[in-house]
Amino acid sequence: MKLWGGRFTKDTSQLTDDFNSSIHFDNILYSYDIQGSIAHATMLGKQGIISIDEAELIIKGLNEILQEIKMGKVEFDVSAEDIHMNVEKFLINKIGDTGKKLHTGRSRNDQVALDIRMYVKDKIKHIDSLLHELHEVLVNIAEKNIDTIMPGYTHLQKAQPITLAHHVLAYFEMFKRDRERLSDCYKRVNIMPLGAGALATTTYNLDRTYVSKLLDFDGITMNSLDSVSDRDFCIEFMSAMSLMMMHLSRFSEEIILWCSDEFNFIQLDDEYSTGSSIMPQKKNPDIAELVRGKTGRVYGNLLALLTTMKGLPLAYNKDMQEDKEALFDSVNTLSMAIPIFTKMLATLKVNKEVMYKSAGRGFTNATDAADWLVKNKVPFREAHEIIGKLVLYSIENNKTLEELTIEEYKNISDCFDETVYSSITLEACVNNRKVDGGPSKESIEKVIFINKNYLLNNSIQK
Known part of the structure; x- marks a missing residue:
């Protein structure tokens, strides 16, 4: 008999149990479910709803x-549907009828909302800690490559010379925004829903604030209908994760290009590469390709939950089990x-000379030649x-x-003189760009200092 089966005259079919049950995936919530139940029982005793x-x-x-589950000594029961009913069933079997009092003043609706939060x-x-480690690797690569000149691209066409440090620090900024989104999301997750009941709280004298403090939440939800039917925090978290995967995928695409023979900017370590079953010469960037591929999977999960939630009336609906x-x-x-x-990045080898030579092709210094003319009183459009x-x-x-002679320059415009050459070296093109946020050595050193301080002082509250 189900713990909720009092009004039923027949057991559910095996087909219904299999379709309705979530225990095969929500069992990973067992520790959160038990922590929440301990806090709830503690509050029930404090309030005199049950005895101490x-x-x-x-x-x-x-x-x-909790210890028995950790040690693999229990077997979850599909007929008990979910982790909440399984734990309650274990408890009743262990301590008898007193275990039946645990669920006083709560519903699975607010219980699962608590567990998932x-x-x-x-x-x-x-995930914030993982991004922190990635950030450290990016700063380390930047420090080692402040003077590593490479071509910068727009439209995947060579545009202007930059440095590898400047390039990887662009990803530092992306992952920094990802961490900021996580921190902001955490504020909305850290609100405690237990006590909302099925949808309309309860007549028992619950102390919800006490439970929230026991479970280290910042406060309690303020509308019981919203408490049990809200999955915004899941969608927000999944949206943040989708953006992270997008950033990883963009970087992966560049890694894949850079280690191709056509670019040859980098070499991936053997530990993070794979081979071909037929072509003995191959060294494939499968890790980067898989990251790129799995991005679509994470996008799909976000869209699936958005679609699940879009038509649900208040309050809880079983559709929400799909979250x-x-x-x-x-x-x-x-x-x-x-x-x-992160490990793939940390172990790759940079072909600095190849990057430098590549930056020297494609007229990446053309803008600097135009700037030289502008500084010599030629209007920009004419330059x-x-x-x-x-x-x-x-x-x-x-x-x-x-390689052009000064005579060849002057044949195009008599504005040129010998000083143009010192302005169009790759080093000058990079290091004369001292504007904050630019690729010059001076700017990059400043940004690395700022980023190191960020890593020392920023993490999600523990």
């Missing part, structure tokens, strides 16, 4: 069940992707046209701007 002795017996039984709180902290598999899968995907991506003609001439004659 009964509360202590329940708490003792729950702690024993506790889970998300922990996972936000965990967990999508959420758990996204968390598991990020928890695998970030660490291996733009002059350099365009100069580039066309260079292409036709298979030369770079540095």
Whole structure:
């Protein structure tokens, strides 16, 4: 007989049990469910809703069940549907009728809302710590490559010379925003829903604030209908994770390009590469490709939950059971992707000379040549046209701007003199860009200092 089966004359079919049950995936919430139940029982005893002795017996039984689950000594029952009913069934079997008093003043609706918030709180902290490690690797790469000149791109066409430090620090900013989103999301997750009941609280004299303090929440939810039917915090967290995967995927795409023979900017360590079953020469960037591929999976989970929630009336509906598999899968995907991506980055080898030579092709210093004209009193639009003609001439004659003679410059415009050459070296193109946020050595050193301070002083509250 189900714990809720009093008004039923027949047992549910095996087909219904299998379709309705969530224990095969929500069992991972067992520790949160038991922590919440211990806090609830403690409050029931404090409020005199059950006796102190009964509360202590329940708490003792729950702690024993927690250890038994950790040690693999219990078998979850599909007919008990979910982790909440399984734990309650274990408790009743262990301590008898007193265990039946645990559920006084609560519903599975507010119970699961509590469990999932506790889970998300922990996972936000965990993923933030993984991003912190990734941030440290990015700063380390930047420090080692302040002077590593490479081409910067727009439209995947060479644009202007930058440094590898400048490039990887762009990703530092992306992952920094990701961490800020996690921190902000945490504030809305950290509100305690237990005590909302099924939808309209209860007539028992519950002390919800006391429970929230026991469970380390910042406060309590203020509307019981919203408390049990809200999954905004899951959607927000999954949205933040989708953005993280998008950033990882963009970086992965560049890693894949950079380690190709066409670029040859980097070499991936053997530990984070794979081979071909037929082509013995191959060294494939499968880790980066998998990160890129799994991004669609995380996007799909977000869209699935948004679609599930879009038409639900207040308050709780069974559709909401579908939140967990999508959420758990996204968390598991990020928890695998970030660490291996971090290790892949930390171990790659940079081909600095190849990057430098590549930056020297494609007229990446053309803008600086135009800027030289502007600084010599030529209006920018005229300078733009002059350099365009100069580039066309260079292409036709298979030369770079540095290889042109001063006579060839003057044939295009008599504004040029010998000082133009010192302004169009790759080093000058990079290091003369001293504007905050730019690629110059001076700017990058300043940003690295700022980022190190950020890493020392920013983490999700523990």
